[in-house]
Amino acid sequence: MSNTPETPLLDQIRRPADLKGLSDAQLEQLTRELRAETISAVSVTGGHLGAGLGVVELTVALHAVFDTPRDKIIWDVGHQCYPHKILTERRDRIRTLRMKDGLSGFTKRSESPYDPFGAAHSSTSISAALGFAVARDLGGDVPEGLGDAIAVIGDGSMSAGMAYEAMNNAGALNKRMIVILNDNEMSIAPPVGAMSSYLSRLYSEAPLHELKAAAKGAVSLLPEPFREGAKRAKEMLKGMAVGGTLFEQLGFSYLGPIDGHDLDQLLPVLRTVKQRATGPILIHVLTKKGKGYGPAEQARDKGHATAKFNVVTGEQKKAPSNAPSYTSVFGDSLVAEAAADEKICAVTAAMPDGTGLNLFAERYPSRCFDVGIAEQHGVTFSAALAAGGMKPFCAMYSTFLQRGYDQVVHDVAIQRLPVRFAIDRAGLVGADGATHAGAFDVAFLANLPGFVVMAAADEAELRHMVATAAAYDDGPIAFRYPRGEGNGVEMPERGTPLEIGKGRIVARGNKVALLSFGTRLAETRKAAETLAAKGITPTIADARFAKPLDRDMILALAADHEALITIEEGAVGGFGSHVAQLLAEEGVFDAGLKFRSMVLPDIFIDQASPADMYETAGMEAEQIAAKVLDVLGIAQIGAQRA
Numbered sequence: 001m002s003n004t005p006e007t008p009l010l011d012q013i014r015r016p017a018d019l020k021g022l023s024d025a026q027l028e029q030l031t032r033e034l035r036a037e038t039i040s041a042v043s044v045t046g047g048h049l050g051a052g053l054g055v056v057e058l059t060v061a062l063h064a065v066f067d068t069p070r071d072k073i074i075w076d077v078g079h080q081c082y083p084h085k086i087l088t089e090r091r092d093r094i095r096t097l098r099m100k101d102g103l104s105g106f107t108k109r110s111e112s113p114y115d116p117f118g119a120a121h122s123s124t125s126i127s128a129a130l131g132f133a134v135a136r137d138l139g140g141d142v143p144e145g146l147g148d149a150i151a152v153i154g155d156g157s158m159s160a161g162m163a164y165e166a167m168n169n170a171g172a173l174n175k176r177m178i179v180i181l182n183d184n185e186m187s188i189a190p191p192v193g194a195m196s197s198y199l200s201r202l203y204s205e206a207p208l209h210e211l212k213a214a215a216k217g218a219v220s221l222l223p224e225p226f227r228e229g230a231k232r233a234k235e236m237l238k239g240m241a242v243g244g245t246l247f248e249q250l251g252f253s254y255l256g257p258i259d260g261h262d263l264d265q266l267l268p269v270l271r272t273v274k275q276r277a278t279g280p281i282l283i284h285v286l287t288k289k290g291k292g293y294g295p296a297e298q299a300r301d302k303g304h305a306t307a308k309f310n311v312v313t314g315e316q317k318k319a320p321s322n323a324p325s326y327t328s329v330f331g332d333s334l335v336a337e338a339a340a341d342e343k344i345c346a347v348t349a350a351m352p353d354g355t356g357l358n359l360f361a362e363r364y365p366s367r368c369f370d371v372g373i374a375e376q377h378g379v380t381f382s383a384a385l386a387a388g389g390m391k392p393f394c395a396m397y398s399t400f401l402q403r404g405y406d407q408v409v410h411d412v413a414i415q416r417l418p419v420r421f422a423i424d425r426a427g428l429v430g431a432d433g434a435t436h437a438g439a440f441d442v443a444f445l446a447n448l449p450g451f452v453v454m455a456a457a458d459e460a461e462l463r464h465m466v467a468t469a470a471a472y473d474d475g476p477i478a479f480r481y482p483r484g485e486g487n488g489v490e491m492p493e494r495g496t497p498l499e500i501g502k503g504r505i506v507a508r509g510n511k512v513a514l515l516s517f518g519t520r521l522a523e524t525r526k527a528a529e530t531l532a533a534k535g536i537t538p539t540i541a542d543a544r545f546a547k548p549l550d551r552d553m554i555l556a557l558a559a560d561h562e563a564l565i566t567i568e569e570g571a572v573g574g575f576g577s578h579v580a581q582l583l584a585e586e587g588v589f590d591a592g593l594k595f596r597s598m599v600l601p602d603i604f605i606d607q608a609s610p611a612d613m614y615e616t617a618g619m620e621a622e623q624i625a626a627k628v629l630d631v632l633g634i635a636q637i638g639a640q641r642a
């Protein structure tokens with residue numbers, strides 16, 4: 001393969017097989033080009049930058065040594081996979097990352113055979129790799145074949161129970177499989193927990209004299225590529241010198257730590273492992289999140305996620321904001337409530353900034369708990385905090401709360417413990433796509449006996465709901481709100497607790513009642529403006545509660561109108577289903593009410609802007625208006641999908 005300045009190596013690489021002819025020096029050059037291409041691509045798309053930059057060398061080394069797609073590389077979370085996508089037949093579309101009809105920002109089976117297992121939620125990769133290894137050994141059959149199974153998991157993702165469940169199983173099954181622990185000493189925020197400290201100790205606190213001795217004595221025992229000198233041997237032997245690692249106790253061979261930016265270490269280790277591994281093996285690789293791009297390396301989050309940016313200056317191109325984000329309103333409101341009540345405490349699962357709890361942590365550090373990526377534990381921990389007389393706010397994204405569902409049922413709901421669930425990123429979130437959509441929480445919470453479930457229609461309502469939750473001590477209570485900015489409404493200084501189970505009439509009209517649950521209220525109002533031009537004046541109501549329902553208000557709306565339409569940013573089974581149940585039980589349908597329920601459709605909607613995604617869902621203002629015309633039997637010209 002030629003290598004001139006005019007023809008960069010990367011331009012000659014379409015698929016991983018093209019790496020096979022490259023020398024180690026050429027692979028080194030390729031890492032530089034791949035890093036530059038990753039930075040350039042993310043500068044025009046925005047997205048997860050730091051994690052990918054940290055695994056550029058690892059990506060090249062893995063693809064140079066292993067034979068994908070036969071060998072399965074499973075990137076945990078998948079937010080670090082952009083360099084992998086560039087090397088696996090997707091470079092021509094890399095500048096469509098996270099856009100409508102573009103490449104996903106995560107690994108996705110339907111996108112490429114080089115993505116053998118999709119992800120976006122963390123800590124699934126070791127389970128997946130073990131599954132592939134067992135399928136291989138049982139004679140499983142897939143078009144690409146089944147070779148080695150390699151999980152690449154970050155130190156942050158190593159805080160989740162699933163990773164240990166998988167290692168526990170893998171150690172016992174003793175199948176050949178490879179786990180690469182990509183340790184950059186970062187999660188989204190600085191990593192937390194005893195496991196993180198343990199990993200640091202594996203390479204920072206090992207007594208040097210012992211290491212030297214171990215290295216000296218055992219060099220000859222090392223596999224060929226490791227005999228290059230005592231320094232490298234020392235690196236390999238630290239695990240042994242400190243008396244065996246946790247991973248070894250679990251049945252894995254432990255190799256490392258090695259410098260994950262040094263191909264001279266990565267390539268021989270991977271080649272040897274490929275040649276000789278028999279059972280499960282863990283390679284501990286040290287990397288730097290954001291590596292090779294100054295603005296990312298220097299950023300507090302190491303460039304974890306970024307808007308589009310200027311490559312030269314690193315300046316991000318953020319749209320000006322017109323209103324506070326829901327997240328910050330939650331954070332500020334909780335701080336205000338906590339000032340008045342020292343029992344209030346807060347729990348986040350590795351998302352202090354994303355949930356706004358960073359504000360709370362700054363003010364009340366002893367009452368704020370980042371439990372790491374451990375939603376299940378976070379929920380049960382909150383349950384016991386409540387049982388112990390505290391007032392815990394368990395702040396999680398809707399999509400990640402899914403992981404703690406049994407704990408919500410078993411530890412919180414059945415025991416009727418007053419855990420306050422602050423559910424951020426409710427509804428469709430945009431560029432993160434289907435994996436991060438907050439589509440199901442209303443359905444999976446409102447069916448639980450004794451749960452109170454609220455949705456904020458705007459940021460002022462959110463403030464009131466935080467106050468409501470703080471004041472409510474009779475059992476579990478949840479409130480949901482979306483990603484992004486509020487509507488710019490006037491904000492009350494402090495929240496006022498709402499009456500449990502009471503909605504509000506926003507505008508009185510006739511014929512049709514639009515009953516909104518959550519922030520679709522703004523679109524509903526817009527729809528009403530469109531309808532006004534056609535002589536239709538709907539009644540608009542904000543339900544506030546999916547549970548308990550405001551029975552009186554809903555039955556009155558049903559009695560006073562020809563049609564009732566519910567609107568919510570959630571899947572079927574949620575608010576609208578509960579309203580339908582009430583109406584059916586009360587015999588309202590027998591009296592001829594026309595009822596429709598606008599919910600997210602029964603599909604997973606791929607990434608796009610939130611507005612685009614809601615258009616796909618049929619829930620934008622024009623589509624709400626069209627639904628009204630349809631239910632009233634009024635003909636429409638150029639009817640919208642609804």
Ligand SMILES: Cc1ncc(C[n+]2csc(CCOP(=O)(O)OP(=O)(O)O)c2C)c(N)n1
Pocket residue numbers: 051054077079080120121122153154155156157158184186187188289304349350351373375400403
């Ligand atoms: C179950 C779950 N909880 C939370 C998240 C949000 N999240 C995405 S990446 C990340 C940090 C992961 O850290 P690490 O595995 O060390 O990878 P790094 O970004 O450092 O490369 C978190 C908390 C998630 N994707 N899945």
Ligand SMILES: CC(=O)[C@@H](O)[C@H](O)COP(=O)(O)O
Pocket residue numbers: 048077079120121188305354425429432483
């Ligand atoms: C990869 C991951 O799960 C997070 O980084 C997520 O993308 C954060 O989403 P927000 O941008 O909504 O905080």
Ligand SMILES: [Mg+2]
Pocket residue numbers: 154155156157182183184185186187
């Ligand atoms: Mg990390």
